[in-house]
Amino acid sequence: MVDARQIEAEIYERLSRVIDPELGRSVTDLGMIAAIQAVPSDQSDAYDVTVRVELTVEGCPLSETITNQINGAVASYPHAALTPHIEVSSMSRDKLADLVAGLKAERKQNPFTKPGVKTRIFAIASGKGGVGKSSVTANLAATFAALGYDTAAIDADIYGFSLPRLFGVRTQPTNLNGMLMPVTAWGVKLISIGMFAGADRAILWRGPRLQRSLEQFLSDVWWGEPDVLLLDLAPGTGDMAISVAQALPNAELVVVTTPQPSASDIAVRSGLVALQVPMKVRGVVENMSFYEHKGERLEIFGAGGGRRVSDQLTEALGYEVPLMAQLPLLPEVRETGEDGRPAVLAEDGSLADTPLARSFRELALDLMDAGSHKA
Known part of the structure; x- marks a missing residue:
């Protein structure tokens, strides 16, 4: 049987291709994947997978879109049980503040006048x-x-x-x-x-x-x-x-x-x-x-x-x-x-x-x- 840590790492890699539709970044880059846990299933040779997702804000209007994409990415993984467990919460105030500060620092004010902009x-x-x-x-x-x-x-x-x-x-x-x-x-x-x-x-x-x-x-x-x-x-x-x-x-x-x-x-x-x-x-x-x-x-x-x-x-x-x-x-x-x-x-x-x-x-x-x- 495949090692649980390998499964968790491969699922994380799959989730790196799930893009937050508002921020345009992967949910892994944004720190929205707080944890991934894979344990052997009692009913099959597959693993039961639990993904803890931390959305940027409570009641995020696109939460359903994001969780559906995460669910689809995990469910299509061959070693995962058919229905993964997605636990959704919101980021702590400090974690959100760090994320926003990083995004603002990267953008540096008006993003449409920076060199190389194609807009x-x-x-x-x-x-x-x-x-x-x-x-x-x-x-x-x-x-x-x-x-x-x-x-x-x-x-x-x-x-x-x-x-x-x-x-x-x-x-x-x-x-x-x-x-x-x-x-x-x-x-x-x-x-x-x-x-x-x-x-x-x-x-x-x-x-x-x-x-x-x-x-x-x-x-x-x-x-x-x-x-x-x-x-x-x-x-x-x-x-x-x-x-x-x-x-x-x-x-x-x-x-x-x-x-x-x-x-x-x-x-x-x-x-x-x-x-x-x-x-x-x-x-x-x-x-x-x-x-x-x-x-x-x-x-x-x-x-x-x-x-x-x-x-x-x-x-x-x-x-x-x-x-x-x-x-x-x-x-x-x-x-x-x-x-x-x-x-x-x-x-x-x-x-x-x-x-x-x-x-x-x-x-x-x-x-x-x-x-x-x-x-």
Whole structure:
């Protein structure tokens, strides 16, 4: 019969491939496997295996996911009895403090500006409210996630936060001794001031406090190493747009407008921020471009706004700022968004087979085209 210590060591090796979905590290690296014990079974030649698991916090929202993965890894081991014993508890305060301190020391503040970072960062901006900027952000983030990209999104519109509602989020981020775990919905890791207690009250922040909110979202939240980070900016060219440029100089700006001149003229101003800060304008998205009615395209809000913004920014900035997408006006974008599901997704979370989803898919792939974002 195989030695019990060898079995325990081999099971530990198997568990090193079980990844905590929030921290993106193996449960063994995080110290979550407190003990493994293998004893001969009374009913077979196999061993009864007991695994003591210490989760990061009591009532961890992903505890069932983690324990199921651990259970599966142990149950598939050939010398283990069919049903392992998983004993779940939470880490001591000191052990958790040491873990968080180690993670913070490794990350060293804003993780998106360190050398070698591969995260593509897109700041979604608009000159004025009401053009569907947050809807574009939500559906674009959901599209990236459905395409297999590790996707994160920050609701940087502190005054008019919308992403929690659009993603159906009603929970708060898990707090690990001062380090926050973003809430995951429809495959997207999210953070928003709207997730915290009292967020329904009026927010009267300015200047340094507003900038500090973005810094906290970047440095006090454990993002891992996402492929894509989207920021839903407040309308206009105020403090938050400048803060994003200062904190994330590698961010690329995507300007959202609607077709009518009153929106497109103001949208140009949001793109011209790039003249004052080190941020490249990646392109323009025209939202609510047309409405399909009995096979006819009705231009309810006029036409040409996206092209005007594209042409004016190209001339002012000295490099091509393309019109990347013209999105239709669809009632289901509002209806599914209010129900907490981005309209590009089917109910199972996959990318829907619709013209809208295909438009967002093309936009997402165009944005991720590494060769096309260089000036």
